Amino acid sequence: VQVDGETATNINQRVSRFSAVVCDGQRTQSETARYLMLNKPAGVVSATIDEQHDTVIDLLEQPWRHQLHLVGRLDFNTTGLVLLTNDGRWSRQLSLPESKLTKRYKVRVQKPLSQRYVDAFQRGVYFEYEGITTRPAQLKIRGEFEADVGLVEGRYHQIKRMFGQFHNKVLSIHRFAMGSLTLDPDLEAGQSRLLTPTELQALSMETP
Numbered sequence: 001v002q003v004d005g006e007t008a009t010n011i012n013q014r015v016s017r018f019s020a021v022v023c024d025g026q027r028t029q030s031e032t033a034r035y036l037m038l039n040k041p042a043g044v045v046s047a048t049i050d051e052q053h054d055t056v057i058d059l060l061e062q063p064w065r066h067q068l069h070l071v072g073r074l075d076f077n078t079t080g081l082v083l084l085t086n087d088g089r090w091s092r093q094l095s096l097p098e099s100k101l102t103k104r105y106k107v108r109v110q111k112p113l114s115q116r117y118v119d120a121f122q123r124g125v126y127f128e129y130e131g132i133t134t135r136p137a138q139l140k141i142r143g144e145f146e147a148d149v150g151l152v153e154g155r156y157h158q159i160k161r162m163f164g165q166f167h168n169k170v171l172s173i174h175r176f177a178m179g180s181l182t183l184d185p186d187l188e189a190g191q192s193r194l195l196t197p198t199e200l201q202a203l204s205m206e207t208p
C-alpha cells in the first residue's frame with residue numbers, strides 16, 4: 001500500500017480524503033484538495049446555486065467547480081475576497097469562532113464618520129434581533145466617508161447593521177483580507193486563482 005507515493009509501514013498512518021492511496025497498484029482514492037481565492041463582483045450571489053442570479057461558482061471555468069463550497073458569504077452587492085474549497089475540514093476550521101480570523105473590509109458610508117464610531121465598534125454593538133453584542137471590531141477612519149473595518153465574526157449584514165445604529169447608510173463594502181491572506185491585486189472582479197502553498201500554510205497557522 002502506498003500513501004502519497006510512499007510505502008505505508010505504520011498502522012497509525014493518517015490518511016485523509018485527499019491522500020493518494022494505491023493498493024496493489026490500484027488507485028483507491030484520488031480526490032484533489034482545491035483552495036481558491038476569488039474577487040467577487042457586485043451582483044453575484046455567495047452560494048452554489050441560485051435560480052435568479054449568477055453565483056460565485058458560475059464565475060469559474062474549472063470542470064470541478066461544482067465540488068466547491070464557500071468559506072463564509074458576502075452580501076449580493078459586497079465585492080472582494082471570497083474563499084472556495086472542496087475541503088470541508090479546512091473551511092470549518094477557518095469558520096470556527098475560536099480561529100478569530102480577522103476579516104477586513106473597506107467601507108463607504110453616506111454620512112461623515114467620527115471617533116464615536118470607533119469607540120462603539122470597539123465596545124460592541126447590540127443586535128436586538130439576536131440579543132447579542134458584537135465582538136470588539138476595529139474601525140480605522142480613512143476619509144470623511146471611508147473606513148476600514150475589521151471583524152472576527154460574520155453576523156447577518158453585520159457591517160450594515162453596525163453603521164445602521166448611527167443611521168448611516170453603507171454605500172459599498174469590499175473585503176480585502178481574511179487573516180494574513182490579502183486579495184491578490186492582480187485579480188480583476190470575477191477572476192480567481194488557486195491559493196499558493198505559502199498562503200495555505202500561513203492561514204493554517206492562524207486557525208486552532
Ligand code: URA
Pocket residue numbers: 073074075076078156157158159160161173
Ligand atoms: N457585513 C455586511 O453587512 N455585508 C457583508 O457582505 C459583509 C459584512
